[in-house]
Amino acid sequence: MSVAALIVAAGRGSRAGEGVPKQYRWLGGKPVLALTLEPFLRHPRIGKALVVIHPDDLDLYRESIASLPEGLTGDLLPVAYGGETRQDSVRGGLEALASHAPSRVLIHDAARPFVTEALIERACETAGECEAAVPGIAVTDTIKVIGPRGEVMSTPERASLRAVQTPQAFDFASLLMAHRKAAAASLGTFTDDGALAEWAGLTVHVFQGDPHNVKLTHASDFPEAERRLRGFLMTYVTRLGTGFDVHAFGDGDHVWLGGIRVPHDRGVVAHSDGDVILHALTDALLGALADGDIGTHFPPSDPQWRGASSDRFLAHAVALVRERGGLVDHLDATLLCEKPRLGPYREAMRRRIADIAGLRLDQVSLKATTTEKLGFTGRSEGIAAQAAATIRLPEGTP
Template structure:
């Protein structure tokens, strides 16, 4: 069992986030080139580097989560324990996370935070920890600017609460660990549903203290929230990045025994697989080399040597995500990807949109910036003889001046 820690941060990332639009759960959407969940986890680590991080995810999001983790700094990844699968409701997801923390070594204090709040800073986290130690149960709250009305079933006002006494509650909500674990267990045993963890503590008879929140710590729920996040991050627009670069990539893999080939992170059924040290995703390899070429950073082999056994069978999206991170680290953005798959079979057309969506997710791009084409060589050469697949790619990258 892991030794007892003073502080753990439980990040709840199991929701579907459909109001945010664009199909992907909102915590896996990119904001200024980095997924929301990665921003939240990195912010938690930066604010409290001594804390253990635990994430609760949806069972359908294992691959999305694995990709998200690659965006974190090395020290943040080291602080992150294995994710826990969530339940049908947030309340169940939080309890699953708390039980996992208890099995791994119960902390003194736990902060429970929404994945869709990526802007919590060190000062807020410090206030949360101090409040939990002083009061046992505490939540951040911000004053209301608008007058609030209580209405009846017919829509008529029945009361106007004094807004000076009201607070809009945020996360992270902070607790002494034994207190909130016992409260969650009691809520589950009683079959009651609550809207946040503070209510669960209240139902168990605990007084909950409200400490000052932060207006910048807003939750990403709607498309308008994502636009506000971009503004808050002051992400550069493409037009503000004057240094335009282009890189090209080319890769080839021979067929081997198997029943599918990987193209752009999508498993395409086929009579053969592709041979290679990693998962042999020929399309993703070509795109990775194109991105690396645009910033003059060598090729895949320079960053992930095939002689290194740790990359045997590795998912190629690790390579592509790394190349994209190098662009972001230089303050740049990827403007466009244009790639072509060359083979007689399998047919790429039926899988084109899934491949585009997969690449857009991995690269943090709008799908309209990813072009995928396919062609044959009219039965000429090794691809014409159905001995393998080739792929070509061009990446357009924009960087700051100098």
């Protein structure tokens, strides 16, 4: 079975706002068309690919193709030029493909840059079994059929509804014949090729679509697509940082640990609130960033930090990770002391640390150990904590 991909890129995309047509706008460092084309050109089942463009867009098309990886355009055929409607453009593309005689064809919108090779594979598989098939996803909202005055006429059962996407898969000869038949009858109102195939009498099947395979329609779609694409394409490196903090006991009736006020017969000698767990975690994050230590960012000589709550320090370190486009994956701390005991407060501390860092509870670990009466902690002269932090940063981040 020979499969060709036909990418429809002749539209003007007026709903996406002013500027170049949406299929040529840049997204994630590449034109949308290039992002859309690449999975098709990489897929082993796609023998040929053809793009239908507007006659005014040849330079934009060439710029888009130039951004594709080297050596990937060998199966890309010369462009075909579109017509007044999407239907005209598809028919023109099919006529251009006819001399290559593919047995199946996938029709895809250029403004769907999140198409995956897995979805293309499902389309190819279904094309081998059916004369016509479209990807669809289950509808989660209740749908109303309304009349001319906005009145509800009916409420279809959601279980039987699907939101249809592209790429749509067809027997090539059958689809070309259907398009020629519609053109001869001067019918140009079909919104997709599946609807046209239904009109022509073909049985159209639905296979599993992909909820991420969204179409860029409005100007507001692009910022969200940029965020999504960064997440899909970004290469991250994992970094591990460690931290350690210690404070001597002094007068007082409580200590701060993990953001929680813990009753104790001693306090700690500290410039801030002396929370050794939060201090160690802060240093671990700063270490993973290679950005100094807690004293660099919050110098003890600065009076504004006298008695300061240590949650500010940890929140600051987390913010630095995120400012660099990074992610905090895990925080782990161990308390070293004879007393107070961690156990009664452990879960409250984990929740507090997760809240400060904006993490799930399962991303925070707390442990405690004594030093078997050895050293300053064993003699109850002070308290200490060590910590580790795992983060991910975009590759190349300084």
